[in-house]
Amino acid sequence: MTEEKSRHMTPDEFRKYGRAVVDWIADYQERVESFPVMARTAPGDIRASLPALPPETGETFDVMLKDVEEKILPGVTHWQSPDFFAFFPSNTSGPSILGELLSAGLGIQGMLWATSPACTELETHVMDWIVSMLDLPETFRSSGAGGGVIQDSASGATLCALLAARERATDFASNAEGCDGRLVVYASSQTHSSLEKAVKIAGLGKNALRIIPVDHRYALRADALSEQIQQDRADGLIPCMVCATVGTTSSNAIDPLPRIGRICRTEGIWLHVDGAMAGTAAVCPEFRHIHNGLAAADSYCFNPHKWMFTNFDCDCFFVADRAALIQTLSILPEYLRNQATESGAVIDYRDWQVPLGRRFRALKLWFVIRHYGVEGLRLHIRRHVALAQTFAQWVDDSADFELAAPAPLNLVCFRHKGGDKVNQELMDRINKSGRLYLTHTLLDEQFTLRLCVGQTHTQARHVRQAWETISETGREIMGGGA
């Protein structure tokens, strides 16, 4: 069969079109500020521009790239714009993109050590690097009883933590016998929704999730946790896991790990700590206090795909006792048996996660760390935090706005003093303007704006312009202006 007929892209064609895509991305980086941050397409617009049926015969790559520019780009919300301040960031960087490209080009499966030893070993190695970089507890290092693995997301990590906790709390019987309605899980009202999802998925049921109240800083109240545990024990229930958060999604609140950890140790409860965005801050010694008390945790995760310049998906998940995790998630059908696995000398990461397959995600994280160096990463984290703190100061100094919560790092929660309707209108107008993108939350039942500084290329001028737009729009609304 000729290559013509096969339509496989030859290596030379790959060189040609690969360059075209690389150039397109570089161009995109250069003009990203020129787009409205939030896409302005109406539901169905993108689909309406696409043919109803797939092509019978192949098309040229040039046409496809043109369609990306003309049909896809208008429907993109620009997460990589320096004017993106919504949600938590999902930032990236050149070395990360190229790491992802290499991973796709190699096209290997890292489900077992044997299916590509480099994929597994680089991952273990980089996860140990992360322990050093963030000064995480030594319990998470692979040289002891623990270790790290890259998960798709904090949702995946939290689910795996809960499954291991469920197994440990039932003397490893729940995998065989299922849940029996006696297991309970604890988290604060500010915990990410992925925990509720995990509690449902794992068969414990939402009714088994105890929502512990928070203090005036939106951090979990350890005294209330302790009381709830006693109550549940008295009711014959089995406390299974506490999920504490370092940097909640709503307001970046930091739960009191030392007190929570002592309770979990005393009670024999699995402590999972979710540091999805904020965890990256610990690359700077001056922010490592956020992890005070983490040594008592059974598991911990944070997402380099949020604030460490590594493109989604890349969640770093650590456990202190890898045997509990592996025993929970391991199944060995005949078709996956191999000498390396049987020797016990290797890690098979399929037993550390829900899916069987896995791609070579360690490459991009390795590239990012090496490209920036630890000092380079620190520089940007410090810069982002300083910019957020400056913004918080502007809010605090303003007559029209007020801070809605402490801003320990790079997230500022604030509101216009005009009330919920004004703040909703403010957010809608700003997002519609395309000049920046903000999202909101509820704190104490009040509509609260969130500005999170974390996109790779956000500089002082972007934050200044954001503040100008926000305060100007506030004046317009109060003055009845456009």
Added chain:
Amino acid sequence: MTEEKSRHMTPDEFRKYGRAVVDWIADYQERVESFPVMARTAPGDIRASLPALPPETGETFDVMLKDVEEKILPGVTHWQSPDFFAFFPSNTSGPSILGELLSAGLGIQGMLWATSPACTELETHVMDWIVSMLDLPETFRSSGAGGGVIQDSASGATLCALLAARERATDFASNAEGCDGRLVVYASSQTHSSLEKAVKIAGLGKNALRIIPVDHRYALRADALSEQIQQDRADGLIPCMVCATVGTTSSNAIDPLPRIGRICRTEGIWLHVDGAMAGTAAVCPEFRHIHNGLAAADSYCFNPHKWMFTNFDCDCFFVADRAALIQTLSILPEYLRNQATESGAVIDYRDWQVPLGRRFRALKLWFVIRHYGVEGLRLHIRRHVALAQTFAQWVDDSADFELAAPAPLNLVCFRHKGGDKVNQELMDRINKSGRLYLTHTLLDEQFTLRLCVGQTHTQARHVRQAWETISETGREIMGGGA
């Protein structure tokens, strides 16, 4: 701050290093046949070559790419070698790699429609294309009550199917109340291990998994299924889901969907069909019989990342009733609320999967379909099946080897007539030779070799050479040779 100090990769540097990586991948494609297919490194070799601590200051990209060549590549098992016949393939292609690159370059999050409408709409659109391409039941099309979503893997899809089935079987009470030990799930002894994992994860417990025996073709026995369901009903249990397989991992057996579907319809049991690898074959009209009876299924998945030239991860998961799936997996915290979601006019794919975040995976599948065209895809699927059938004929004609199971498509199960030890020795020697990579399974308690033809660039000469190596090695072993 100067760009020098920031160490961000500038767009021009991205162009330069991007080209270097593209060229490296093209070179890799050109020389992939020169490597031993299975990596020869010993446990710890790769880690030993890496510095114990991350660099404090940044390194140049050239050094990193050199390390990929010198330190990583020796630890790679070459899934993209045309001599890779192990497991199921995880094939890829130029357009897919470039789609992944674009996705990483755009760096967008598709968790909500609003966070990038193009990401959601292209995905829905391409999933509808797939319905047309594979002539899947109309129930799976988004214009009706169903729809498709890209999951990470068949494991993820099976778990989501089971969760929706669990909810439906309990009148949507299991999410709130947890499992109560009465739900049961059915699958054959040949079903992929991810189902057992899902049953454990979802809190039903492995004891709730009924393993139905198979017939002489290794397909699920519908009569035995029916009997087991009646027995469980009589015992007061609640049949929740049947997982049928189109192309089992061990031998590519195809479960009798029409009979299983009738049972599930009558009994009101969720039918999930796993066509992880074989599903792609339905792009060819002559192979669509594998999906006979699929119209009765509540959900179905297959993996373009196995046999449709799309790099991992890309599992296409379809449901006939999207409302059941969404109701099962939806949680809406305040910080994710937005007008588009509240309008009900859009799809938010975070409610169709376990994780919250998701990257723009539809791009690569769109590129693959458009690059090859449906005819182009058919050509390669037909070619792979024909090559496997030729191999099966060689086995059947051989005095030393025999077929171990029917070979309906591209997987051939066979064994040397010398018994288990000979076959194990045969596989070990062949894999050690580096000339090809095979894996095994157990069928009727006998060690069975598997040869799966599915790598993008596998041609007749590779299959011929594989057979020569296999038969020659068999003769060596029987003759006591090296």
